[in-house]
Amino acid sequence: MRRLYLKIYLTIIASLVLVVVVAAGVWRWGAGGPPGAQVIEAAGEIVSLALPPSHAPQFEQQRALDDLARRFRIDLALFTRDGQPIAAAGQPLPPPPADADGDWIRGRGGPAWAFRLPDERRLVVRALPRHRHPAIHFLLALGGIALAVAVAAYPFVRGLTRRLERLQAGVEKLGAGNLAARVDVEGKDEVARLAQSFNHSAERIEDLMKAHRMLLANASHELRTPLSRIRLCIDLMQQNPDPKYKAAIEQDIAELDQMIDEILLASRLGTITAPQLEETVDLLALAAEEGARYDDCLVEGEPVTVRGDRRLLGRMIRNLLENARRHGAPPTNVAVRSAGGRAVIEVMDGGKGVPEAERERVFTPFYRLAGDTEGAGLGLALVQQIARLHGGDATVAPKPGHPSCFQVGLPKLAAANA
Numbered sequence: 421m422r423r424l425y426l427k428i429y430l431t432i433i434a435s436l437v438l439v440v441v442v443a444a445g446v447w448r449w450g451a452g453g454p455p456g457a458q459v460i461e462a463a464g465e466i467v468s469l470a471l472p473p474s475h476a477p478q479f480e481q482q483r484a485l486d487d488l489a490r491r492f493r494i495d496l497a498l499f500t501r502d503g504q505p506i507a508a509a510g511q512p513l514p515p516p517p518a519d520a521d522g523d524w525i526r527g528r529g530g531p532a533w534a535f536r537l538p539d540e541r542r543l544v545v546r547a548l549p550r551h552r553h554p555a556i557h558f559l560l561a562l563g564g565i566a567l568a569v570a571v572a573a574y575p576f577v578r579g580l581t582r583r584l585e586r587l588q589a590g591v592e593k594l595g596a597g598n599l600a601a602r603v604d605v606e607g608k609d610e611v612a613r614l615a616q617s618f619n620h621s622a623e624r625i626e627d628l629m630k631a632h633r634m635l636l637a638n639a640s641h642e643l644r645t646p647l648s649r650i651r652l653c654i655d656l657m658q659q660n661p662d663p664k665y666k667a668a669i670e671q672d673i674a675e676l677d678q679m680i681d682e683i684l685l686a687s688r689l690g691t692i693t694a695p696q697l698e699e700t701v702d703l704l705a706l707a708a709e710e711g712a713r714y715d716d717c718l719v720e721g722e723p724v725t726v727r728g729d730r731r732l733l734g735r736m737i738r739n740l741l742e743n744a745r746r747h748g749a750p751p752t753n754v755a756v757r758s759a760g761g762r763a764v765i766e767v768m769d770g771g772k773g774v775p776e777a778e779r780e781r782v783f784t785p786f787y788r789l790a791g792d793t794e795g796a797g798l799g800l801a802l803v804q805q806i807a808r809l810h811g812g813d814a815t816v817a818p819k820p821g822h823p824s825c826f827q828v829g830l831p832k833l834a835a836a837n838a
Contacts, residue, residue, distance in 0.1 A: 583606055
């Protein structure tokens with residue numbers, strides 16, 4: 421049973437079935453209540469046969485009444501047609517109403533049954549009270565059932581609430597700043613799935629916070645370099661107003677602006693799970709548009725369409741081309757093709773490529789290969805972020821004759837939807 425509501429529902433149904441079964445058993449086989457009217461009438465007919473006739477002496481009628489009361493453990497009172505007492509045995513009984521014929525009479529000693537005998541005499545009968553009323557047996561049985569249900573339901577309810585309490589404690593720890601807070605996943609019902617969702621969310625928040633802290637630390641370090649150069653150029657310009665210092669300042673400002681743009685983009689991509697704007701994009705046309713910005717760049721392939729954010733996909737291709745320009749060697753070739761239901765973009769240059777041990781790390785933010793001084797190390801990280809945001813991935817994939825090759829695979833749009 422994996423659904424919590426089914427557990428609760430079946431527990432209630434089983435409890436109700438148990439109550440009905442036990443109550444029916446008590447009612448069927450337990451001590452019953454007062455006899456029904458039909459039984460009393462039959463008993464009255466039998467009593468009338470055991471009593472002397474109405475013209476018999478009073479002492480005979482009294483003796484017969486005493487014998488019946490002792491034998492059946494009942495209170496009896498015999499009255500004339502007019503309601504005058506003839507004989508009585510046991511506790512006093514009220515006289516029957518004038519029109520009573522098979523009716524209950526309510527009195528101090530409990531209910532009694534009054535009925536007319538065939539000779540018009542009236543007989544009032546009351547069963548002697550027992551040591552324990554039948555209703556008490558029934559109430560005790562229901563109390564036992566309630567106790568059994570309470571005992572059986574407690575472990576289930578307590579186990580459920582205990583898991584919810586642990587989940588609440590985990591939420592409070594996370595809210596207090598403990599990003600490592602996790603809860604144990606117990607069972608396979610909704611509470612267990614809620615615990616899994618909480619752990620996944622907590623892990624996601626922790627990863628985002630770590631990424632932001634790392635981004636902030638690296639960004640502050642990287643921003644100091646162009647700022648220091650700008651400050652140095654300003655100091656030199658005050659001593660010697662050479663135009664080359666102005667050009668250097670403008671270049672540093674452009675580098676600083678690009679770095680800030682990449683930092684903000686990387687931060688934004690880390691907080692979303694899908695493109696915010698989607699449209700049909702022809703990757704070959706987009707690659708040709710971006711490749712036209714660079715010299716010695718050849719774009720070839722086949723038209724392949726995907727769904728995604730055109731601006732981000734263009735930024736992804738531009739970063740690959742910029743990486744080839746900065747760290748590779750001309751010429752640069754861009755190939756767009758379809759392979760196995762996926763759109764593939766390959767950017768190759770004449771450089772020596774990325775060492776095998778570094779092929780995973782080059783996509784880490786702010787990571788540079790040994791000897792690289794250009795850029796902030798965010799270009800390839802953004803390429804991989806954008807690719808994964810669109811359901812794909814970016815890898816280093818050297819080919820024969822092209823040791824420096826980066827490959828991006830994206831889900832291709834079906835021809836019927838293109």
